[in-house]
Amino acid sequence: MPAPAMSADEIAKLLHEVFPQAFYPGCGLTLERVEYADIRVRRHFHEDYLRPGGTISGPTMMELADFAMYVAVFSAIGPQPLAVTTNLTINFLRKPAQADLIADAKLLKVGKRLAVGEVAIYSAGSDEPVAHVTATYSIPAQR
Amino acid sequence: MPAPAMSADEIAKLLHEVFPQAFYPGCGLTLERVEYADIRVRRHFHEDYLRPGGTISGPTMMELADFAMYVAVFSAIGPQPLAVTTNLTINFLRKPAQADLIADAKLLKVGKRLAVGEVAIYSAGSDEPVAHVTATYSIPAQR
Amino acid sequence: MPAPAMSADEIAKLLHEVFPQAFYPGCGLTLERVEYADIRVRRHFHEDYLRPGGTISGPTMMELADFAMYVAVFSAIGPQPLAVTTNLTINFLRKPAQADLIADAKLLKVGKRLAVGEVAIYSAGSDEPVAHVTATYSIPAQR
């Protein structure tokens, strides 16, 4: 397995520079582990994410999965902030607990044009996934 | 075509009651049209939605699509706030303008257990979609 | 709307040359309409497609949708037989009749690298879709 193209600290610094609306001190997102094409991020619980029935909203999980894929792409191909999602499929599996969300993202393919990965999302402390995502990122040609 | 199960005003009132974190005066979401299984909602532009490259973030569009589907489900089966998304697939098609987003949602199937629909998202003033979504909602058994 | 890049006859001839295992006299597939990025194909009924419960099998519909997208790509960008599907999402909506299947494919985006489209599949004689598909084709760089 190759070394990651960027460390967790390097990715956090890049995200803070290029995406300050989403990633800033106190935003509730933490990079917990960065290996090559294989990363973990955490979304700290906030009751704003709740929806009817006491469950965490679907968009909160979609946003987390998209963020996790973005980090996974950086871990494999380095600083490419203009990489963009071309598609994403999410399956909601269980009602999440009112707890932090953990997202484990792995890339299944790292191509010249496209990176494809999957993300499993868990409630912290549980090992049954609450959602599963597959997504494709398009990598800019000017690499 | 049957009449909608709820009017736009009835749906707005329900959303405000059951989902006050997401739907409140000034939240930037407007119900523009509600027919049976066929609705339009608008997300007013805010620069918080931007991401690197000056484009509106993917999660902003996913959240809008999920919201539009939720409204479409209400238009067809009435007040079922515990209806939940079971899966959602989004294809990102074009870079959105820095403008309002319009989402047109239509249900392709309204079953006893599942409702399936598609959503086309446009930048206001353009007729080329910026994203396309298909999604399934699970309808609670206690109808 | 531009003219199609290839006519129905030209596409049929190309398919017969490059894909003789799938497209040959008597194969049961007919190109019914070819406009720019907007086509219709028909799969003639055969009882081999049935599965338990008397319904047409899912893979029969997936294959038809993929074929319809392939034809739609040709209608927009011309003879590119090495265009390949990168992903496909199908929602099964209703039990198909024991009848021909009609697939209407439209491209939502025709880019330099990727073409994205949707396909609605109907049982002949019905106007309620039995399945809905979105798919992405990757277009070879050597265009």
Next chain:
Amino acid sequence: MPAPAMSADEIAKLLHEVFPQAFYPGCGLTLERVEYADIRVRRHFHEDYLRPGGTISGPTMMELADFAMYVAVFSAIGPQPLAVTTNLTINFLRKPAQADLIADAKLLKVGKRLAVGEVAIYSAGSDEPVAHVTATYSIPAQR
């Protein structure tokens, strides 16, 4: 982990009874491993599956994934031949070899109404997936 609800032999016998068009001696499908919600099937290579460029056709892989999910559902909930796919998303990752295809299916959720799983497809002898699938099966209410 519970024991599988049916053994490989029991599933093969059921498939042969209920789905003789697809599963018969010489059909090229083999059940290689059946555990609870976790199974492996093999599709023996046949040149009929080839498409332009010497690659195995997408529909061949979609059919295999759907079949693998069907077997996984039986492994978890027993003989339910009327379980039907409600949606399926496939990502094509690499060009398959002209070799047998191996499909590993695991269920991510086994609910009362829905079972959700993922399938990784490999060319025999390789450990890089050629395709990845997520799919949902609807389970008949009359269980």
